Structure formats: structure tokens, C-alpha cells
Amino acid sequence: MKRSIVLGATLLLAALTFSGCKKEDPTDAATSNSLVVYNWGEYIDPDVLDEFEEETGISIIYDEFETNEIMYPKVEAGAVVYDVICPSDYMVQKMIENNLLEPLDYDKIPNISNIDPDYLKSAEQFDPGNRYCVPYCWGTVGILYNKTMVDEPVDSWDILWDEKYKDEILMQDSVRDTFAVALKRLGYSLNSTDSKELQEAADSLKEQKDLVQAYVVDQVRDKMIGNEAALGVIYSGEAIYTQRENPNLEYVIPKEGSNVWIDGWVIPKNARHKENALKFLDFLCRPEIALKNFEYITYSTPNKAARALIEDDDIRNSTIAFPTADMLKNCETYTYLGSDMDFEYNELWNEVKAY
Structure with missing residues (x-):
């Protein structure tokens, strides 16, 4: 949650009033x-x-x-x-x-x-x-799901494209995180700079869009705790918190891999x-x-x-907080792809959001 890459987000700078901390510039x-x-x-x-x-x-x-x-x-x-x-x-x-x-x-x-x-x-x-x-x-990015609303094993990003869960899916309102889901599902690197692969990922997200209840960030946590959705893309630290609040929630790193x-x-x-x-x-x-x-x-x-x-x-010993090497074997760390690729990702994300 704290490391989300939200396209077009508005800055809400707030100086916190800790002891000794001031609200001044x-x-x-x-x-x-x-x-x-x-x-x-x-x-x-x-x-x-x-x-x-x-x-x-x-x-x-x-x-x-x-x-x-x-x-x-x-x-x-x-x-x-x-x-x-x-x-x-x-x-x-x-x-x-x-x-x-x-x-x-x-x-x-x-x-x-x-x-x-x-x-x-x-x-x-x-x-x-x-x-x-x-x-x-x-941490990692994975799928949080409600065991009372999802009755099959969750081990792949594919479930986020399952029409059975129309309007029960929450995606991240985030360029890199959302494209990472689509790219890994298609078998590509989440650091792809191949225009054909990126277009394929964008088309896949357009195909999925009608199934998505909302593109959100912090609200994934709250909606999943409140049983307002069956599946959501979330950060592992948030998953630990949500499980404390709702024991019906489970977190998984899909087998295709994800972001660490x-x-x-x-x-x-x-x-x-x-x-x-x-x-x-x-x-x-x-x-x-x-x-x-x-x-x-x-x-x-x-x-x-x-x-x-x-x-x-x-x-x-939590495998959410501290996943094993085997769980991370297909995961990748984001790298900076350069200003030209930033522009290309953002343009494609705009297409998806406007679709």
C-alpha cells in the first residue's frame, strides 16, 4: 500500500503532529x-x-x-x-x-x-x-481472497480473469503493479520493455476490465475486510493486517510469479x-x-x-511476512526502465482506464 505507483494521483502532503514534529514547511x-x-x-x-x-x-x-x-x-x-x-x-x-x-x-x-x-x-x-x-x-504483491466466496484453489493470476467473479475483483490503481499482473500472467517479465508484450498486456487488462469492481489502492484492504469483494491484488504487509481483522482471508503469491x-x-x-x-x-x-x-x-x-x-x-514463521525461496523463485524486483518506457506504460494505462 505505502509503495503504490498510482497514475495521476493527487499529492496529499500532511505534516504529522508527532512530538516535536511541526506543520510548517x-x-x-x-x-x-x-x-x-x-x-x-x-x-x-x-x-x-x-x-x-x-x-x-x-x-x-x-x-x-x-x-x-x-x-x-x-x-x-x-x-x-x-x-x-x-x-x-x-x-x-x-x-x-x-x-x-x-x-x-x-x-x-x-x-x-x-x-x-x-x-x-x-x-x-x-x-x-x-x-x-x-x-x-x-514484501510481495499477491492475491488476497475470501475463502467463503472463492471455492477453488487460488494459485494463478488467471482467476482474476474468471467471469465467475465479475464485480468481485479488486485491482490496483497502479501502472507498474497492474501491468505486472498482466505481464506475469502472460509469461513475460514485469520489467518488459517490449512494445508487443506491453500491448498484449494492455489488451488483456482491457479484456478483464468489465470483471473488475474497482481499481483502488488502500481500499483493497478495507473492502476485503468488509467482505465487499472476493479477490483483490494487495501488498503482503496489508495481507497480514487484513487476516487479523477477517480470518476468512488468505494470501497467495501466484505460481507465475510477482513483484518482490x-x-x-x-x-x-x-x-x-x-x-x-x-x-x-x-x-x-x-x-x-x-x-x-x-x-x-x-x-x-x-x-x-x-x-x-x-x-x-x-x-x-509466517510465509506471508517471510516467504520461502521457492515461493519467490518466479518473482522479480522492479527496475527503472527510463523516461521513454515510463511514457509508454502510462499511455497504455490511460488506454486501459479509458476503455
């Missing part, structure tokens, strides 16, 4: 002993921010964004100068390629040792050498409080702090020391 509010944070909504435990302020005396000014596409142009323009930002994998790659990020001084982030080396290796797909990004959360994503913290090149930013990143990598954030947002943590602290055996 970050550029105006920041002082030499400040830290200006730009993050997804509800993507950190507020108590963690309080603890950091109390321990360090650094005042946090906090802004939210809804999508990577809304965050990027604001950072690129430099209208507001942020010290730490939490983009997704492919957007980290785009920011690196456009020289917007500061290389990290790992001597000042000793707690990076708590991050599982497997996730650092995965992050090298978009951040070669792990020079710019500290992994924060990760990583969100991470970066420091912009124009950041004004880089030393404070490094302290913040090191703080977030502490096992007890990473555990607090995992319990608050329910998205999987790459912090192996934090995972060891999870007391609930069902959660610590």
Missing part, C-alpha cells in the same frame, strides 16, 4: 539541530520518532508522500530540502542515475550489520554496491543535516527499533536481529 522549520524526513504515510511507528528526538535532541520535521511519482519531482526540483527519504527500489535507481543521492558513510551506520546480507544482495539490483540505500521494509520489492532510506545530495541523517539511519537499524516498526506497519523487515526478537511464532 520543512525548509522554514529546519534548524541546525533538525532532521527533515520524507516518508510514506503511516510507515513508521510515531514512538520511534519520539525516542530518537529524546535520545539525540534532534528535532524531526516530518512530511508524507503517497507515491514515488509524487515524491520524485519534488525532490528533483529541490523546492523543499529533505535529509532522509524512503523511496522504493526502482525509484532509488532513478535517483542514483540522476545524481540526486549522497553516498552513505557506513562507518557511521554500524547497525547496518543487523540487515540480513540476502537483502543487501537483493538491493544491489537497483543500488550496486549498496552505496546509497539502507533497506527498510520489503524493497523500500529503503536514502540521503539526498542536497541534504542540509547529513550527520543527523546518518544517526537516524543507524537508529532505525537497531533490532528493537526495527521490531517496533515491523509491529506497527506489518511490512516485513530485512533486519535479521529484529526478526529474531519477534515473540509470536506464527508471525516470525
Whole structure:
């Protein structure tokens, strides 16, 4: 949910009123002993921010964004100068390629040792050498279904094209996530740059459209909890939450494969409080702090020391939160495809939405 790629979404920036966080423009509010944070909504435990302020005396000014596409142009323009930002994998790659990020001084982030080396290796797909990004959360995209409304096994994206479930299907209002479903169903890479494959995926989505109840983002969670739909495309962290609220819901990564994503913290090149930013990143990598954030947002943590602290055996061993290698064998991480391909995907998505 927090990492959705919504086409044409409207920015709803809201400065949160955590202890010490102000509703002013970050550029105006920041002082030499400040830290200006730009993050997804509800993507950190507020108590963690309080603890950091109390321990360090650094005042946090906090802004939210809804999508990577809304965050990027604001950072690129430099209208507001942020010290730490939490983009997704492919957007980290785009920011690196456009020289917007500061290389990290790992001597000042000793707690990076708590991050599982497997996730650092995965992050090298978009951040070669792990020079710019500290992994924060990760997860998958899959199908959430209601066991009382779906009576056959769910193991393929094909079920989202089954006329039996007309008006009972929820799709993501998201360019890359929706095209990923269609592309993987057709046996293609979700990072395809082949125009014929993309057109085939778009045609497939047009074919499906009459079966779809709605293209939504956050509402997938709420509608599925409320038994308002039988099937929905959702992010794994949201699936964990929905199961707590409605035990009839199950989550699956389809056999054709899906997206496995990583969100991470970066420091912009124009950041004004880089030393404070490094302290913040090191703080977030502490096992007890990473555990607090995992319990608050329910998205999987790459912090192996934090995972060891999870007391609930069902959660610590959950294949939703921590899928096996076999479950991920056909999954891919998004990569930045370039501005020309961004345009082509968006044009095709417009066709689907207008169909």
C-alpha cells in the first residue's frame, strides 16, 4: 500500500503532529539541530520518532508522500530540502542515475550489520554496491481472497480473469503493479520493455476490465475486510493486517510469479543535516527499533536481529511476512526502465482506464 505507483494521483502532503514534529514547511522549520524526513504515510511507528528526538535532541520535521511519482519531482526540483527519504527500489535507481543521492558513510551506520546480507544482495539490483540505500521494509504483491466466496484453489493470476467473479475483483490503481499482473500472467517479465508484450498486456487488462469492481489502492484492504469483494491484488504487509481483522482471508503469491520489492532510506545530495541523517539511519537499524516498526506497519523487515526478537511464532514463521525461496523463485524486483518506457506504460494505462 505505502509503495503504490498510482497514475495521476493527487499529492496529499500532511505534516504529522508527532512530538516535536511541526506543520510548517520543512525548509522554514529546519534548524541546525533538525532532521527533515520524507516518508510514506503511516510507515513508521510515531514512538520511534519520539525516542530518537529524546535520545539525540534532534528535532524531526516530518512530511508524507503517497507515491514515488509524487515524491520524485519534488525532490528533483529541490523546492523543499529533505535529509532522509524512503523511496522504493526502482525509484532509488532513478535517483542514483540522476545524481540526486549522497553516498552513505557506513562507518557511521554500524547497525547496518543487523540487515540480513540476502537483502543487501537483493538491493544491489537497483543500488550496486549498496552505496546509497539502507533497506527498510520489503514484501510481495499477491492475491488476497475470501475463502467463503472463492471455492477453488487460488494459485494463478488467471482467476482474476474468471467471469465467475465479475464485480468481485479488486485491482490496483497502479501502472507498474497492474501491468505486472498482466505481464506475469502472460509469461513475460514485469520489467518488459517490449512494445508487443506491453500491448498484449494492455489488451488483456482491457479484456478483464468489465470483471473488475474497482481499481483502488488502500481500499483493497478495507473492502476485503468488509467482505465487499472476493479477490483483490494487495501488498503482503496489508495481507497480514487484513487476516487479523477477517480470518476468512488468505494470501497467495501466484505460481507465475510477482513483484518482490524493497523500500529503503536514502540521503539526498542536497541534504542540509547529513550527520543527523546518518544517526537516524543507524537508529532505525537497531533490532528493537526495527521490531517496533515491523509491529506497527506489518511490512516485513530485512533486519535479521529484529526478526529474531519477534515473540509470536506464527508471525516470525509466517510465509506471508517471510516467504520461502521457492515461493519467490518466479518473482522479480522492479527496475527503472527510463523516461521513454515510463511514457509508454502510462499511455497504455490511460488506454486501459479509458476503455
